[in-house]
Amino acid sequence: MPGCGLAVYAGVLLAIMTLGLTAMLLSGLTIVSSSNAARPTRLMYGGDVEPYLLNGLHTAGLLERGQVPDAFHAEDWTGMAVCALTSTTVLRLGPEGAYTLPIVDSSAKEVPGGVQIDGPWTPTATGIDGRPQSGAPGSITCAFEPNDGGDRFVTMVNGAKKASKAN
Numbered sequence: 001m002p003g004c005g006l007a008v009y010a011g012v013l014l015a016i017m018t019l020g021l022t023a024m025l026l027s028g029l030t031i032v033s034s035s036n037a038a039r040p041t042r043l044m045y046g047g048d049v050e051p052y053l054l055n056g057l058h059t060a061g062l063l064e065r066g067q068v069p070d071a072f073h074a075e076d077w078t079g080m081a082v083c084a085l086t087s088t089t090v091l092r093l094g095p096e097g098a099y100t101l102p103i104v105d106s107s108a109k110e111v112p113g114g115v116q117i118d119g120p121w122t123p124t125a126t127g128i129d130g131r132p133q134s135g136a137p138g139s140i141t142c143a144f145e146p147n148d149g150g151d152r153f154v155t156m157v158n159g160a161k162k163a164s165k166a167n
Contacts, residue, residue, distance in 0.1 A: 114144045
C-alpha cells in the first residue's frame with residue numbers, strides 16, 4: 001500500500017478543485033441573473049429609488065423635499081439626467097435644464113433611443129447649477145435602453161393624460 005498516500009492526496013486535491021469550480025460557476029450564474037435586478041436606469045417607482053438619485057430633482061425644484069415621483073427613470077448613475085412622472089406632471093432634469101410639463105398637455109411616443117415627449121415644457125426658475133433658465137423646448141427625448149421600461153413610460157404618460165381628460 002505504499003501508493004495509497006499519493007492517491008488519497010490526489011483525491012483531496014480533486015475534491016477541492018471540484019468545490020472551487022462549482023463555487024465559480026454558481027458565482028457566475030448569480031452575476032448573470034442579477035442583470036434583472038433593479039438599477040437606476042430602469043423605470044421604477046420613486047419610493048424604490050436610492051435617495052441620492054432624487055437629489056437632482058429636489059435641488060432643481062422639480063420635487064419638494066421628501067416627495068417621490070410615481071415613476072422614475074435615470075439615464076445615468078448620478079441622477080443628473082432624469083425623466084420622472086407625478087400624478088399631474090412629467091418632469092425632466094438633464095443637461096438641457098430642468099423642465100415640467102402638465103400631463104394633460106403632453107404626448108409621448110417611443111423613438112429610437114428612447115421616449116419623445118412633446119408639449120409646452122416649462123423651465124424651472126433656475127437650473128440645477130443655479131443659473132436662470134429661459135426658453136422651453138417643444139419636445140424632449142428621454143434616453144431609454146432596451147428593456148428599461150420606455151414602453152411602460154409611454155403608456156403611463158398617455159394613460160394619465162386620458163384619465164385626466166376624462167375627469
